Amino acid sequence: MFRFGEPIYLYLLIILPFLIAFYLYSNYKRRKKIRRYGDPELLAQLMPDVSKYRPDVKFWLVFAALTMVIFMLARPQFGSKMETVKRQGVETVVALDISNSMLAQDVTPSRLDKSKKLISRLVETFNNDKVALIVFAGEAFTQLPITSDYVSAKMFLETISPSLISTQGTDIRGAIDLAMKSFTPNEGVGRAIVLITDGENHEGGAVEAAKEAASKGVRVFVLGVGSPDGAPIPTEGQNEFRRDKDGNVIVTRLNEQMCQEIAQAGNGMYVRVDNTNRAERALNAEINKLAKADVETQVFTEFDEQFQVLAWLALLLLAAEIMILDRKNPLFKNVRLFKRD
CATH class of the missing domain: 3.40.50.410 (von Willebrand factor, type A domain)
Incomplete structure (x- = not known):
């Protein structure tokens, strides 16, 4: 049986759509300002070290890591043992x-x-x-x-x-x-x-x-x-x-x-x-x-914490975000993970 030990933290998921909306709006405003200076394609040629895709990749990595942290705070748990217990009830x-x-x-x-x-x-x-x-x-x-x-x-x-x-x-x-x-x-x-x-x-x-x-x-x-x-x-x-x-x-x-x-x-x-x-x-x-008499009920009596998996995923995502620079690294100029159209 799966459950969250602290489900109240799941309400933090509400902020995620607002983060996406804010990021998309910021990108729109940034592109609008760039157009004021000149043709975007010409400006891109003048700034060859600037990556078009890396900021987006970095954002989504941080976004995914934040999502993992929220689920981690909610303490996901799996029931590992079913027992028949007696309780006083009607x-x-x-x-x-x-x-x-x-x-x-x-x-x-x-x-x-x-x-x-x-x-x-x-x-x-x-x-x-x-x-x-x-x-x-x-x-x-x-x-x-x-x-x-x-x-x-x-x-x-x-x-x-x-x-x-x-x-x-x-x-x-x-x-x-x-x-x-x-x-x-x-x-x-x-x-x-x-x-x-x-x-x-x-x-x-x-x-x-x-x-x-x-x-x-x-x-x-x-x-x-x-x-x-x-x-x-x-x-x-x-x-x-x-x-x-x-x-x-x-x-x-x-x-x-x-x-x-x-x-x-x-x-x-x-x-x-x-x-x-x-x-x-x-x-x-x-x-x-x-x-009130003894009522037999089958319940999960032991729950194993599963937040460790989410914590490792969040750490890996943040590490990947740190390793990806906003600008192209001259040491890897011949490696094109993010090709231009």
Whole structure:
């Protein structure tokens, strides 16, 4: 496995395009000044020791050396040993409703975007825990199998949209059943299902599924997103709202009663998600109460530093730059590495 020990230094790469632009601009200004004195070809004949190409070669050598130094500062490393380690943690499966009603904007910026931000912040609080991500609408499927790779969890989270599932609806039972299959077989681990939905148009069986999960020691937490007053559903890519077959604007409302029933059956907690972080704080507090047990995880435990290779390359490039003179060396006048056109 490859990684950078100090990735913050990679931000220094931003200066490289500006160095190139500055050098090209300086060359342009220099050529412009030369033209003021006379014909460039005639001036070149009057100054036979001046090389046309050597300054460019010297610049690119220094540029390459600087690039090597930046990567060297970031400390490139390769993992050399994989071990199975035991850590204290819990297992959480997040089931996210991505039906079209989640595009409603009665919470800012929308129900779906608010939910994704909440999940992202939840993942940031995990330490030695495992998380899985399920998305559902009229059917449910696993977006990310259970893992302790929080970077991947956030990456997969960014790609979620209602277009992932063509079958509309809110199959909460299917999401809970799939979540139960996502946990590892480890015993004694605290397990939770975090169900994030507006609860509209659910297809039945959700309460029974939550009861079954609770009977197996899995708590079901429900986060209701939206408002009971409801809001219209925007049409993606268009500046209008979805309408029914009669042409009326569709208004989607949070079904709090159904959400509360599922949470109660699942021995969990219901929290309504609004424009504050109240739901996030309440959920974190409940998950932290879960029993933590030894969770086996495969990780790289030894990383070898690789900066030495980059350091030697930088030194060689700088040495080559020093050895190349701006003017032609009279000792090597018959050696033409940089021929004129």
